[in-house]
Amino acid sequence: MRILVTVKHVPDLQSHRSFTDGTVTRTADDGTMNELDENAVEAALQIVEAAGEGEVVALTVGGPDAVAAVRKALQLGAHRAVHVSDEAIAGSDVFGTAMVIAAAVRKVGEEAPLDLVVTGMAALDGLTSMLPTALAAELDWSQLTLASALTVEGGQATIERHLPDAHETVTAPLPAVVSVTDEANKPRYPNFKLIMAARKAEIPVWSLADLGVDAAAVGGGASRTTVVEASERPERENRVTVTDTGDAGTQLADFLIEKGLA
Amino acid sequence: MSVAVLIEQRGGEVTRPALEALTLARSLGSPVAVWLGDAPSADAVAQLGEYGATEVRVASVGDGARLPAQAAAAIAAATADTSVLIVISTFVTKEIVTRLAVLTGAGVVVDAAGAELVEGKVETFQTVFAATWNVRTRIDAERAIVGIRPNTTQASPADQPGAATVVDVAVELPETRERVTHVEPVAQQDGVPLSEAPVVVSGGRGTGGDYTLVSELAELLGGAVGASRDATDEGWISHEHMVGQTGTTVTPALYVACGISGAVHHRGGMQASGTIVSINMDPDAPIFEISDFGVVGSLFDVIPQAIERIKAHRGA
Numbered sequence: 001m002r003i004l005v006t007v008k009h010v011p012d013l014q015s016h017r018s019f020t021d022g023t024v025t026r027t028a029d030d031g032t033m034n035e036l037d038e039n040a041v042e043a044a045l046q047i048v049e050a051a052g053e054g055e056v057v058a059l060t061v062g063g064p065d066a067v068a069a070v071r072k073a074l075q076l077g078a079h080r081a082v083h084v085s086d087e088a089i090a091g092s093d094v095f096g097t098a099m100v101i102a103a104a105v106r107k108v109g110e111e112a113p114l115d116l117v118v119t120g121m122a123a124l125d126g127l128t129s130m131l132p133t134a135l136a137a138e139l140d141w142s143q144l145t146l147a148s149a150l151t152v153e154g155g156q157a158t159i160e161r162h163l164p165d166a167h168e169t170v171t172a173p174l175p176a177v178v179s180v181t182d183e184a185n186k187p188r189y190p191n192f193k194l195i196m197a198a199r200k201a202e203i204p205v206w207s208l209a210d211l212g213v214d215a216a217a218v219g220g221g222a223s224r225t226t227v228v229e230a231s232e233r234p235e236r237e238n239r240v241t242v243t244d245t246g247d248a249g250t251q252l253a254d255f256l257i258e259k260g261l262a
Numbered sequence: 263m264s265v266a267v268l269i270e271q272r273g274g275e276v277t278r279p280a281l282e283a284l285t286l287a288r289s290l291g292s293p294v295a296v297w298l299g300d301a302p303s304a305d306a307v308a309q310l311g312e313y314g315a316t317e318v319r320v321a322s323v324g325d326g327a328r329l330p331a332q333a334a335a336a337i338a339a340a341t342a343d344t345s346v347l348i349v350i351s352t353f354v355t356k357e358i359v360t361r362l363a364v365l366t367g368a369g370v371v372v373d374a375a376g377a378e379l380v381e382g383k384v385e386t387f388q389t390v391f392a393a394t395w396n397v398r399t400r401i402d403a404e405r406a407i408v409g410i411r412p413n414t415t416q417a418s419p420a421d422q423p424g425a426a427t428v429v430d431v432a433v434e435l436p437e438t439r440e441r442v443t444h445v446e447p448v449a450q451q452d453g454v455p456l457s458e459a460p461v462v463v464s465g466g467r468g469t470g471g472d473y474t475l476v477s478e479l480a481e482l483l484g485g486a487v488g489a490s491r492d493a494t495d496e497g498w499i500s501h502e503h504m505v506g507q508t509g510t511t512v513t514p515a516l517y518v519a520c521g522i523s524g525a526v527h528h529r530g531g532m533q534a535s536g537t538i539v540s541i542n543m544d545p546d547a548p549i550f551e552i553s554d555f556g557v558v559g560s561l562f563d564v565i566p567q568a569i570e571r572i573k574a575h576r577g578a
Binding site for chain 2: 011036093094095121122124128129130133134137138141142143144145146158162163164165166167168169170171172173176181182183223224225226227228229230231232233236238239240241242243244247248249250251252253254255256257259261262
């Protein structure tokens, strides 16, 4: 069983973030692996462990700092990592990003066929959740998205999907792109041995030329959308915090009544 | 200009977000409703007309549109002549519009709070980074798809409502690699769904698993019950109630957080709410930083007193 896991380097959501010329400003010290990608790494490891053979390849796309994301995946137990980096990728929309990842998936698949690509359900910075679908379409692989449970058997992958109106079971032949939710599993903690190994791991960096992707087909120039304005939301004004000394419930009710909300 | 709107329905009834989307579509052009599934009732068609739809294009795909690629094919067939499509942004529609954009080359913005035409191009506004930034995005592609969040446009009937014409759309659903082998409907709660509720009262770790007071306050305020990830992880309440970036994102007029500390995942799912009120024992809880009115105290003391006061006020 060979599985590729896509992981994304995202700004630390607790830290200060900003935009420069319509794209997210990345700084060296505040990035991390998208938390929801831990569920993707865990799902891939569990399948390989159950199969008793195979490997998990972690892949990230991004500038030099993005390597932190695949190192985190190695700490969790991914067997090796690939970093796709090229200045021409900057500003890509989801379709450009899917084209780049698909090319990298094909390149990894040249060594030996891949059975699955596993992704997280969303990236906590942008949170559009569109990438897994775009990638499945680009690869023309099966699309099994928002899996809260995943089983692979006899060349078929089967998922449980919890939607607001129904719980679905969906099955499809491999190869497949699967996105897993944070309900799918409980990610393991990195162990010391893997942390040391991840620090030293040699991680190949692939450019667009290595992938055979035309630089004009991706990046800001090919993006179907442009951020024209970005501003930090102002803090709420006139905030009130009271400590309950016996009548805070009444005060709260009066606040709602005054605002016409109760 | 025709603006297509994918109509969200629940058991054949047009949902309120669908009416919000039609209202938004009227500000961009002339709305055309797209209806997937069994033919709409006369009442539904009349309501769509009242909110400005000139046509209701019906693709009778039955339950065949559960797979995103098939739903996308049906919408593509129904919207070949329109350059703008508005959908309600959900995890499901985001997948459908991604497939659709792969077919048509459209530019897509999802989770938008609004849209307008600027020099012939659609521009959208939305919040990003756990709702701490406002962003305006221009869709440059010739076709535009906008996923709009519920509760971001005030639904209102058209000034000059007309009768919508029903048009049947022939759709050939594509073969897919995926097969839906089992569908188990989720029992819908009474009242409005979480994402559409004008008021949301949520309980977290501080409830200790007891949602009696949270539910009582929600009912009194005409709202829905939400929860933090802590609470759903504990199994105190089902996942459908989870407010947050991996659950439901809500933007009600009033959000009441009870015993919720305000982890970044939770804040990202509710920070854009109108008025935020919180009750928490911990004075350092991050939820207070984004609350218009915060109470440091026990929800078991504060909620009953607030309920009593509101009832007394209403009775007066």
